[in-house]
Amino acid sequence: MTSNQVRAGQLTVEARGAAAEAAGSALKSLSRDGVAARLTAKDAGLWGPAAADEAAIRLNWLDLPRSSRALLPELTRSASDARAAGLDRVVLAGMGGSSLAPEVIAADRGAELVTLDTTDPGQVRRVLAEGVRRTALVVSSKSGGTIETDSHRRAFEAAFREAGIDPAERVTVVTDPGSPLAELADERGYRTFLADPKVGGRYSALSAFGLVPSALAGVDVEALLDEAEALAPSLDTETENPALLLGAALGGFGGHDKVVLTGDSPAGLGDWIEQLVAESTGKDGTGLLPVVPESASAPGTVAAPDTHHVVFSSDGTAPVAVTDGTVVSGPLGAQFLAWEYATAVAGRLLGIDPFNQPNVQESKDNTRRLLEGSDGAPLPEGSPRFVDGDVRVHATADTLPGGVDDLDAALRALLGSVPESGYLAVMAYLDRDGEPTAAELRSGLAASTPRPVTFGWGPRFLHSTGQYHKGGPANGVFLQITGEHSGDLEIPGRPYTFGELQLAQALGDFGALEARGRPVVRLHLGDRAAGLTRVHEAVEALRR
Template structure:
């Protein structure tokens, strides 16, 4: 049973959320406004997943048995956003191993290619079947398997919508396929095929998730349910400030971050989630959400299956309150289109100055001077966008804390290109009050994308450049630092030596 504590809630907003909740339970597609009704009509299947996903269990069990029979003990999952975040969280909660490939960083790609692929099941998850990152992952993994004398059909499993380009390809080459529900959007699919199958292949009993979610679903039909209280607390805070800080175990905050940011962050509105290892000092502009036993403005104790459905309901209700379309992501494609144009034009040259191991792109100042000027222009929040190797360069996450300490501003951190499918939407579609620090780097090892004239590093840099253009087109405060060997250490030292914010 979900336990939730919130700040005192106004009767007006509670009444509104209770009314919206009844309409959500009835699948009223007009809940988010007439402009969203077409999308909503096709995207409310997630409400049924605690029950409808049980029909997937025999196929999931069969695929897990097939993998065991072939001694495919390593699970590699290629997916972006909602196609990988949920299974990553599920496996972390259950202490099961899964290798997530959600990057175009050549070091991360090379590390996966160096695994024992003969004993690996490779899951390619893309609802649309057109996700750029998963397409190039599929191509390079197919090439490597053939190089090793292995048949890709003996290792690949595809998760995608029926009749998608990826489904058609899988059928043509003989890959195993589990279809996702076409009436469920990617970020609302934690309890669907993309959340359950990779987790089951890794050894998780996913039926328990559905049991817990089904119990939660029944409770959400009651007045003043946990979903209503959570949505009301989020909406009450968002009426004044767009920031919420989340401390959670096992990466659950990363999943919530994508759900909230990509759903709410449009039309100049949105609630920006800030994932933190532990809640900081109380600030009135930042709503603190504790899912890990800490004290916060909102405190929630729930099982993982309950959390998934709770946050999906609360997000849908919050979007209805904001009158934004919960199910689209209009600005995600923008960066992709700009990146493709940059790749095709081969315009990846940088102009800047070297300061030790840091290249200050588009600027002739030292790194310290450029950062000081950047911080002086902050008037909302800071977003750190690290197009780096999130395993080998994981220490980069300390930059979030250091920048928040120096600026006094709420600060988020995202790994590129993963964040483009998450907070990237609210960066460009939400309140235009962000200041953005983009980090790219040199790579001494690169990986060629099969049947392409590009490499993974070129693609990674083009994705960063496309996002830079999209943010600069909105006249947002932006600083691009290109790190050479030792540059990350220099950057950390530079930030440590900056004075703390005085307010």
């Protein structure tokens, strides 16, 4: 078996079999063009003239293992102040790059961090209700205008005031200089950490966005930076550069554009990689689609011939044997830096700009128009194709053939419409903590099709794979799940509720996919528990 293994610092990357052969060819091209040295020198021309302006203001993530150390004294003081005040519960309000990295850091280092990246009213209400008197809130948004994070901030400020607590004693803000959130934080006296504006959100794991909530939760973030810095000297070399090999394997393994990510540690790393890779590469009709199964033995893990199996681990122990794929071993800080570097390299090989996200804004704009146009009236859901028990079934034109009038047949038709090179994406706008069985639908559907199946919680995935869905290859088929609420929740100072925002986000993305001719089926659950049970029954029936 052909193999190519490179180690630097504490990180090892090994490409095996066909992946090694493809990476070897890509490495020759990268070496000929001097890509490693040019990248560490921040050459904005690496991705072509059209990407140069964006790249010129998005490459400071390369400096973060050292530059972020300037944050450490203030982070130490902030964590000490929180402990002295009895604040042992840290809630992070953030989306995408502002939430995924600290969620992984906390999980990997055994710290408790509550991540609030949902608009589901039940989930938001539960986070608000659990221990507000001992809660420190981190409001994290690069742009300072993220609608979900702004809504969370408003809800928590109201909850603090209702409990007789000055929000200025509890709120810490992480944002870019000059953002609307930075201005608001200054007006209200919130402790503020300003991030480097020349670091994009999904490349910000080692910046203030990743470090501030992690440090407040009790993580030794200096150790994380040490792990990354041990890798940094290798990044401008051609031969002793594991991150370059990883990028060559990702971007050079032609015809293997579904990247199946498995690994038990660092905990949750697959979700962070998913956002980084999907949003960075899924554009201009191309890209790499990450698939994050529940485990290495889950259905559909490496079934399709166009998959590239990548296994990650902290200690070099691969949970499954990989003959044609890539193994990435090393501590979390090194993994963060290596994957960011590799994604930038893969972007060059794919011929795209890895730093923009041209299709993310469309769903946001659709959401805003729906909310502004409702004027208090119900959102325009349209008429269902049919109703099956507690499930109302909606679909884009021509997605379901005539005569389909039950959920079993609808799911069978949807799976049957996935093209030979395509995938099925399941997108659940539900309660991630209160309705976790929704995520089990991925493995059930994957057991019934040879094509890759992904799963994302809405609106979380909109800041991740949502870019790939709309900007990547036009071979996706989509199953959207929404539901009624047992009790909605007001957003202070806004004319809409969390429930209305959640539904508007689902409908907005439905419209964006529909406008591109993507097949979409939306299952709207009346009674959520009963509706989910019926969906699981229909998925199980696919196997019979």
